[in-house]
Amino acid sequence: MAERLVVIGGDAGGMAAATQARRRRADMEIVALEKGRWTSYSACGIPYVVGGDVAFDDLVVRSPEEHRSRSNIDMRVQHEVMGIDLDARHVEVRDHEGDTTYRVGFDRLHLGLGAVPIRPELPGMEDAHVHGVQTLEDAAELLDDAERGALKRVVVVGAGYIGLEIAEAFVKRGCPSVTVVDRGPEVMGTLDPDMGAMVSQAMREEGIDVRSGTAVAGFEHGKLLTDGGDLDADLIVLGIGVLPNSALAADAGVAVGVKGAIKVDPRQRTSADGVTAAGDCCESFHLVSRQQVHVALGTVANKQARVAGINIGGGYATFPGVVGTAVTRLCSTEVGRTGLTEREATAAGFEYVVAKIESTTRAGYFPGTQRITVKMLAEKRSGRLLGAQIVGREGAAKRIDVMATALTAGMTAEEMTALDLSYAPPFSPVWDPVLVAARKATDLLDGPA
Ligand SMILES: Cc1cc2nc3c(=O)[nH]c(=O)nc-3n(C[C@H](O)[C@H](O)[C@H](O)COP(=O)(O)OP(=O)(O)OC[C@H]3O[C@@H](n4cnc5c(N)ncnc54)[C@H](O)[C@@H]3O)c2cc1C
Structure with a gap:
């Protein structure tokens, strides 16, 4: 019987590994499981879809059909892995479309589980007007809101790069009032405050109301409650960061480290035999601080997954680490x-x-x-x-x-x-x-x- 690789996660961290493994091993059976509807999509492009620069369909780089026909990968979408049994060497899968549950055995397992957005436990959080900005489903909903053109007041919670890019998107859409709220002393906590101050100045010049040093206290219908007063909002977008989506792996006994991210060695091997991981679900080594970090970036996910795929396919590759490089744009x-x-x-x-x-x-x-x-x-x-x-x-x-x-x-x-x-x-x-x-x-x- 052919050796079987099971890949969990249908985006960069999963599929870049699957395609690399396929290039080296034509004989391997590869089953890839993705809980959502899309595969190999660019979440990075979501703000530009919302802003009207890019068409929604262009975000999908490779469809499930293309994975099947070009790489001979058994790509199953809307199939969610509910559990991993490392001893029995199988995963338990929920087929959401067929409404069934089944098991798939594996010889090798690759984890490209991604990250989960941080959702603070605050009153009113489940209010229908609080949107995430993580998945293509989120993108479709935000695009729908943006295109209806009826939004007068958009409030973005979180002034990291994603929050800024979403704020830009609504400015471009001509929304008359865009506010960005962040509890940090300055926008863009990944910069020093003196550099962040230059960004907030640029935001104000674009007409964005910047409320840094402001903590969110809760949500009400059409309102964001903060320690600096209430803000009326037709739409609230939450972009306050992500955490590694590692619970499935940790529950199975795979070792996790900083922020709960899956521990990997330079060949992207986890603590479990025959199990690799890549992307937002796992740790990276910081080449300057010499410490393990969690960096959720597409650049890193693609590189780590390539390394994992080469190793799965019988080659030898290492990922030395990151220096934490990122760019973004806020209007001009x-x-x-x-x-x-x-x-x-x-x-x-x-x-x-x-x-x-x-x-x-x-x-x-x-x-x-x-x-x-x-x-x-x-x-x-x-x-x-x-x-x-x-x-x-x-x-x-x-x-x-x-x-x-x-x-x-x-x-x-x-x-x-x-x-x-x-x-x-x-x-x-x-x-x-x-x-x-x-x-x-x-x-x-x-x-x-
Ligand atoms: C709005 C936005 C803008 C961004 N902009 C940039 C940028 O400009 N530059 C940059 O470098 N990075 C950017 N990023 C980050 C980048 O998109 C991520 O780092 C990258 O997508 C990580 O890839 P991944 O495969 O590790 O995780 P993901 O893309 O999250 O993919 C993980 C996949 O696993 C699936 N999955 C999870 N659990 C299961 C399960 N149990 N069973 C089956 N499937 C499962 C998920 O549905 C998901 O499709 C941005 C992210 C967002 C949200």
Whole structure:
């Protein structure tokens, strides 16, 4: 009998592993189980569907039929795994369409279970007007609301990147009142507050009412209750983060770690024999803090799943870890971050200098040049880059990738100043803003002349 791989989860963390395994093992039987209706979809595109930039159907990168016909994967949608028995080596599956329950045996099991959105236990939470923004079902409902055009007041709870992208979507839809509420001192808690303040300023310039330092107390029909007063809302969208969806694995005896995320080794193997995991359900190793972290990003999910799939297929691959790189956009303001913030660097025990510079995205004299602020942290004594944040206009955010590359390579600020980066007036000043920041960090590390 052919060896059977069972994959739980029909998105990046599951299906990128399944397709990699198939490339290496034509003989393997692969059964993939997804509780929802869609497979290999881009949740990242949801805000842009709601905002009207992208068509809903374009979010599905590979349909169940394509998985079957192109990769010979037995893809079963609306089939939810209810339990895993590691000793008996089978999973218990609920077929929601057929209304039946059955078992599938496995030789190897791969977990791409994703994350679950945090839903605070607050009065009125089950109110029909509180929407999540996680699944394509959520996207369809939000799109429906947005397209009806009758929304006068939208309140977004959570000022992380997803909250900001959803706020942008409703601004674009012409909603007259968009409010973002967050209990943190500034928007975007993944940035330092001084950089977050630049983002909240940009939000206000776009007409968004920013209520940071405001805690939600509950929900009522058409109202969000906060410690700073009640806010009327036709629609409340909740985007306050996610936790790993690991209960199924933990119940089966698979070891979990930080925030309950599934523990994996560099080959994406879990503590259980023949069981791998990838994506939002599992841990990552942070290459700068040298600690395990939970990072819920599509970039990481795809890479981890590729590694898992190669290993399942008999190859050898490792995922070394993350540096925490992310970008987002709020109307015309772009944001990028990588590595450690000041708070994270301090918590990890580093001493550092902070270089913060203002520059332009193109040569200062070139038409269309825009503002950009770059902040860089470098470790005292070693001079090693620890983290960077960027806020600016068009052309700003993707510069964070240079910083992420330097971080991954363990470069010092001084080494960065010598990087042979490109220049022509339409693209950057002769000293690119990331190099200006590196130069300033080097000066600070050298101390007074
Ligand atoms: C609005 C939004 C915007 C985002 N933007 C970005 C971005 O710009 N950049 C970026 O890098 N990342 C972004 N992300 C994060 C990115 O989408 C996730 O990191 C990525 O989807 C993780 O893939 P995954 O396969 O691990 O998890 P998921 O995509 O959550 O997939 C897990 C799948 O498992 C299924 N499942 C769970 N339990 C079971 C079960 N018991 N049985 C069967 N099936 C099950 C779920 O239904 C789901 O389809 C965004 C996320 C959201 C919600």
